Amino acid sequence: MFHSAQTWLCFTATFIRCASTMSGMMRAVTFEPGGPEKLGIASVPIPQLREKEVLLKVYATAINRADTLQRRGMYPAPAGESEILGLEAVGIIEKLGPGCVKSWKTGDRVMALLPGGGNAEYVASREELLMPVPDNMKFTQAAAIPEVWLTAFQLLFTVGKLKKNDTVLIHAGGSGVGTAAVQLCRQYGARALVVAGSQEKIDFAKSLGAEDGFNYKETEFEPKVLEHTQGKGVDLILDCIGGSFFNQNINAIATEGTWVVYGLMGGSTVSNGDHLAKILRKRITIVGSTLRARSVEYKESLISDFTHRALPHFSDGELRPIVHTILTLDSIKEAHQLMESNVTTGKIVIQVREESAKEEL
Ligand SMILES: NC(=O)c1ccc[n+]([C@@H]2O[C@H](COP(=O)([O-])OP(=O)(O)OC[C@H]3O[C@@H](n4cnc5c(N)ncnc54)[C@H](OP(=O)(O)O)[C@@H]3O)[C@@H](O)[C@H]2O)c1
Incomplete structure (x- = not known):
């Protein structure tokens, strides 16, 4: 049935991923304080939605300097927020949580500015901190935008x-x-x-x-x-x-x-x-100036200004996200090492899932 050991391994990995999602679990980046070697991937519960949160099925996320500081134990997540690394994620809205009043709906392609939790297969995001993915832009490009x-x-x-x-x-x-x-x-x-x-x-x-x-x-x-x-x-x-x-x-x-x-x-x-x-x-x-620690109201106002003044220029080609490289969740150690080597120009993006042609639009 399987032509090679590689095909079998690939099938097994896919099966484990599907099974874990069905059981309410997801793959996410976790760490012990220290160097990039302290990073790992663990199976953790898919986040429960709080008031005004949506569940995002993550297709791509990205690395920031803040993640490297948090990994070293120098920049803890804000109180009450996810301990998982990742200040941004892009993907598709899977579910709306209680009290959501914005016009987002399931299936929307969105970019999220997060206080944490983005380096995972799913993330909960406040509905006010979402932006639409610009027309015709792949998730792996859009992931270089929010933070x-x-x-x-x-x-x-x-x-x-x-x-x-x-x-x-x-x-x-x-x-x-x-x-x-x-x-x-x-x-x-x-x-x-x-x-x-x-x-x-x-x-x-x-x-x-x-x-x-x-x-x-x-x-x-x-x-x-x-x-x-x-x-x-x-x-x-x-x-x-x-x-x-x-x-x-x-x-x-x-x-x-x-x-x-x-x-x-x-x-x-x-x-x-x-x-x-x-x-x-x-x-x-x-x-x-800092961004992560600001209030939801401040970030919402910033996102609204950015959405009106800057975002349209990603569609007309005047502005473009700069991606140094695209890695996978399993390459998270390499991603942190690369950022800390100071050789990158633009963003290190992490692809979490493949985009189908339909999802790419
Ligand atoms: N306050 C906020 O709201 C906020 C939000 C986001 C990011 N940040 C900060 O913004 C900065 C840039 O973040 P990023 O993600 O865009 O970084 P990045 O893409 O990783 O680029 C950082 C670059 O800075 C240069 N650099 C590193 N150490 C340096 C030093 N001691 N002296 C001079 N240049 C040095 C390196 O390039 P070269 O040396 O080759 O030029 C390095 O590649 C970070 O400090 C980050 O913490 C702050």
Whole structure:
């Protein structure tokens, strides 16, 4: 009946998956605090729906830096939320929970911004935190949108109050957030400069619309930014680096510029110096921002703005999700190792299920 051992194994794995779903169980990423080797796949119960939640049959999900921090035990899930990793998932609505009032219905193709739980075969999502998958977009592309695009949109517009023709300095210009921010700047009519650790990432950011880019491993970016802006400095900095770039940022920002700190990949401490004097003299606004810990109401409003202002441009081709690679749930260790190696440009997507032609639309 089976032509090879491989076919038999494949059949067995599929059978186990079907059987586990029928018994109310699903496969999900679990971990013990530590390195990527501490990640694993376990059979866990399919989530029970709470008020205003929908059950999503997950086709694809993605990896974020927050997952790597949570895995190391440094960024616990918010109280009451899933301990399973995964801040985003895309798929098909399987079931509506109690009290759902939005217009979503079973069978809808949606993207979800999650407080956790996305790296699994099913996830419960608040109905307010869903967006439609753009027309003609595969799930494995759509999975690269929710977390980094909503973050970039929030940092530029909600927090950074970006204006047309402003110049924005985007650190980690090849990152998931960075590649989204560059495209949003170009699409809106602002000027993006990037800092990144390789010429390839800089060239890629330029292909997305960045005016210029600087390799921080080879040169100080501060004099280059000042040269590019005729000594004025940038109006807005999107800073996910923190400590190691602090001195250069303070000199590269324009008078009355806004500096949004949203990550600390370069450390959380700052060297001695007359920093406060410079902040005072330049009247700099420094603001911190997170997304995961914000209220459902805040996220709903952000998602609504993004859905109206940015999402249509994924259908007309002005904006596009950037996918570095697509792996499977079983490759979760490799996915975390890849992200922590700092070589990726854009997102690491995890395909959870195959899409049929009908589901792809
Ligand atoms: N606050 C929020 O709401 C929020 C939400 C989402 C993400 N984030 C943060 O946003 C940042 C980017 O996330 P992501 O998922 O887009 O990241 P990502 O795609 O994994 O890219 C991160 C890139 O940053 C660069 N990098 C790493 N360490 C660095 C250092 N010490 N100095 C300079 N560059 C460094 C590396 O590229 P190169 O060195 O090659 O340039 C790395 O590939 C992370 O810090 C994440 O925690 C914050």
